[in-house]
Amino acid sequence: MCMIGKPAPAWTSGAYVNGAQKTVSSADFAGKWYVLYWYPLDFTFVCPTEIKGFQALLSEFADDGIGVVGASTDSFFSHQAWFADRSIFPDEITHPVLADTNHSVSRAFDVLKEEAGIAFRATVIVDDKGIIRSINVNDTQVGRSPSETLRTVQGFMAGGLCGADWKKGDSFVA
Numbered sequence: 001m002c003m004i005g006k007p008a009p010a011w012t013s014g015a016y017v018n019g020a021q022k023t024v025s026s027a028d029f030a031g032k033w034y035v036l037y038w039y040p041l042d043f044t045f046v047c048p049t050e051i052k053g054f055q056a057l058l059s060e061f062a063d064d065g066i067g068v069v070g071a072s073t074d075s076f077f078s079h080q081a082w083f084a085d086r087s088i089f090p091d092e093i094t095h096p097v098l099a100d101t102n103h104s105v106s107r108a109f110d111v112l113k114e115e116a117g118i119a120f121r122a123t124v125i126v127d128d129k130g131i132i133r134s135i136n137v138n139d140t141q142v143g144r145s146p147s148e149t150l151r152t153v154q155g156f157m158a159g160g161l162c163g164a165d166w167k168k169g170d171s172f173v174a
Contacts, residue, residue: 003135008126009108013071013098016079024069024096026130033128033157034067035149038111038119040140042074042082048089050121053146055093064168066153071098071105073118111137125153 012025037054039047054061054068061068072079076099083093098105100119106112111122123144125134133156138144155162160172 003132006132007130008132011105011108013100013105014076015096015098016076017096018094021076029067031128032065032067033153034126036069036071036124038071038122040118041072042078046143050143057146057150058095060150064154068095071100073100073103073106075099075101123149
């Protein structure tokens with residue numbers, strides 16, 4: 001089912017938030033643009049490249065008022081142990097990472113690989129009115145580009161026709 005142009009499902013989940021266990025929900029992003037990205041599993045090899053990529057661009061997302069939320073079906077304790085490994089994550093992970101252990105958020109956005117009990121690599125962009133503007137889903141073996149996600153959100157926020165490789169500040173397609 002295509003969710004583009006429809007209201008994003010309401011969601012609530014336990015999360016790793018800058019080292020602490022907290023509850024995060026879609027209500028926390030009411031009136032704001034946000035990106036919700038899923039990765040399959042902690043303690044794997046492609047996933048940290050994406051998490052570190054989103055973390056590295058966090059200030060650029062924040063400059064445009066865009067929230068960033070990671071998610072997997074792992075527990076808070078798994079996130080906590082993995083993110084503490086400085087050989088993998090030399091810098092703190094400060095954006096929320098959902099611990100969707102009951103799979104409710106993954107199911108709500110139809111990104112759960114049911115037979116494996118893990119999420120696909122998925123990225124959802126939700127606008128400030130709570131409408132889904134973009135969904136990108138990859139199978140588990142190929143990572144995404146956080147900079148392309150940022151460019152895409154900036155394009156939607158710019159409000160014009162943005163051609164391939166458009167960047168914030170560029171002219172719109174006539």
